[in-house]
Amino acid sequence: MRNSQAAAVRKCRCGTGSIAMKMSHRFGSPDTAGPVWGLVFGIFMTAIGMGLWFYATSLALSGGHDESSAVAAVIIGLFSAVYAGRELCHKRH
Secondary structure (H helix, E strand, O other), X not given: OOHHHHHHHHHHHHOOOHHHHHHHHHHOOHHHHHHHHHHHHHHHHHHHHHHHHHHHHHHOOOOOOHHHHHXXXXXXXXXXXXXXXXXXXXXXX
16 A cells, blocks of 8 residues: 555544545535525424424413414414525536
């Protein structure tokens, strides 16, 4: 093994070498990682809000804060999902 190959292997083992950097390019564009996680977060929050809403309406307790929490979670989730989806569509063009 030549010295340059040995140096590349050492760099790759510690995770900071150029070989590891080149392999990371295979996973796609890092520019879309934020909107994808925003979309996942939005869907997750919407599901939580719907679950809270069904929980609050099934118990039929008056004066509880479950309904307002459910509405807030659904609004935040829908806003995040729509915004992240819009960003994903704009990044593809």
